[in-house]
Amino acid sequence: MSTLTGKKILVIGRGSGIARAVVTAAQSEGAHVVVAGRDPHTLREVYGAELAVEPVDVTDEASIAALAERLVTVDHVVTTASARARGAVSELAPETVALSFATKAIGPILLAKHLAPRMPEDGSFVLFSGATAVRPTAGMLAVAGTNGAVDSITKGLAVELAPIRVNAIAPGTVDTGAYDGLGPETKAALFAARSATSPARRVGTADDIAQAVLFVLTATFLTGVSIAVDGGETLV
Numbered sequence: 001m002s003t004l005t006g007k008k009i010l011v012i013g014r015g016s017g018i019a020r021a022v023v024t025a026a027q028s029e030g031a032h033v034v035v036a037g038r039d040p041h042t043l044r045e046v047y048g049a050e051l052a053v054e055p056v057d058v059t060d061e062a063s064i065a066a067l068a069e070r071l072v073t074v075d076h077v078v079t080t081a082s083a084r085a086r087g088a089v090s091e092l093a094p095e096t097v098a099l100s101f102a103t104k105a106i107g108p109i110l111l112a113k114h115l116a117p118r119m120p121e122d123g124s125f126v127l128f129s130g131a132t133a134v135r136p137t138a139g140m141l142a143v144a145g146t147n148g149a150v151d152s153i154t155k156g157l158a159v160e161l162a163p164i165r166v167n168a169i170a171p172g173t174v175d176t177g178a179y180d181g182l183g184p185e186t187k188a189a190l191f192a193a194r195s196a197t198s199p200a201r202r203v204g205t206a207d208d209i210a211q212a213v214l215f216v217l218t219a220t221f222l223t224g225v226s227i228a229v230d231g232g233e234t235l236v
C-alpha cells in the first residue's frame with residue numbers, strides 16, 4: 001500500500017498538462033484527489049463525475065478561503081496554476097508581471113494561509129517553479145523572476161509551516177501544450193534545439209513531472225527545496 005493511499009490531495013490547475021498527469025499518478029497510488037481550478041465546468045468534463053471538482057482562483061483570497069471551508073481538511077496540496085508572462089523587457093506590461101507573481105508566488109502563500117491550518121503534521125505543499133529561475137533566457141524575464149520568488153517562498157513556507165513540508169518542482173521544457181501558442185513550426189524548432197543540447201536529449205513529458213511530484217509528496221525528510229526535473233537543461 002502506498003503512503004498516499006486514502007490521502008486527500010488537492011490538485012490545482014487546468015484539466016490537462018502537468019496537473020492532469022499528477023491527478024492520474026496520485027489516483028494510481030490510491031489517493032482521494034480533489035481537483036480545483038478557474039474552470040470547473042471543463043474540469044468536470046475532463047475528469048467525469050467520480051472526481052470531486054472545486055472552483056478556485058488562486059489570485060482571489062476569498063475564493064481560496066471558501067475552498068478551504070468546503071474542503072474542511074486536506075493532506076496535500078499541489079498547485080500548478082500559472083499565468084503566462086513571456087515577453088521581452090521592452091514589451092512587458094506591469095500587469096502581466098503582477099499577474100504572474102499573483103498566480104505562482106502569492107497564490108501559494110494564500111493557499112498556505114488558509115489550508116495549512118486544516119492539514120495534519122505530515123501534510124505537504126508542492127509548488128511549481130521552473131528552470132528559468134536559475135537559467136533565464138531572453139524573453140523570459142518575468143517568468144524567471146516569478147520562479148525565483150517561488151524558490152524563496154518554498155524555503156520560507158517550509159520554515160514557517162513546519163512540520164508540514166513545502167517543496168517545489170522546477171520543470172525544464174515540458175510538452176504540455178504550454179508552447180502551442182508559438183505555432184507548430186516554432187515549437188518544433190524550439191523542442192529540437194532544446195533536445196539537441198539537453199543532457200537528456202529530449203524535452204520532458206507531463207508524466208516525468210508527475211513522477212517527481214509523487215516523490216516529493218512521499219519523501220518525508222524532504223522540505224524547503226526546489227527540485228530541478230529538467231533533463232539537465234540547466235547544466236548547459
Ligand SMILES: NC(=O)c1ccc[n+]([C@@H]2O[C@H](COP(=O)([O-])OP(=O)(O)OC[C@H]3O[C@@H](n4cnc5c(N)ncnc54)[C@H](OP(=O)(O)O)[C@@H]3O)[C@@H](O)[C@H]2O)c1
Pocket residue numbers: 012013014015016017018019037038039056057058059079080081082083103104128129130131170171172173174175176177178
Ligand atoms: N510546461 C513547461 O514546460 C513548464 C516549464 C517550467 C515550469 N512549468 C510550470 O509547471 C506548472 C504546470 O505547467 P503546465 O504547462 O502543465 O500548465 P500551464 O500551461 O502553465 O497552465 C497552468 C494553468 O493554471 C491555470 N491558472 C491560471 N491562473 C489561475 C488562477 N488564478 N487560479 C487557478 N488556476 C489558474 C490555467 O488554467 P485555466 O485557464 O483552466 O484556469 C493555466 O492553464 C506551471 O506552474 C508552469 O509554470 C511548466
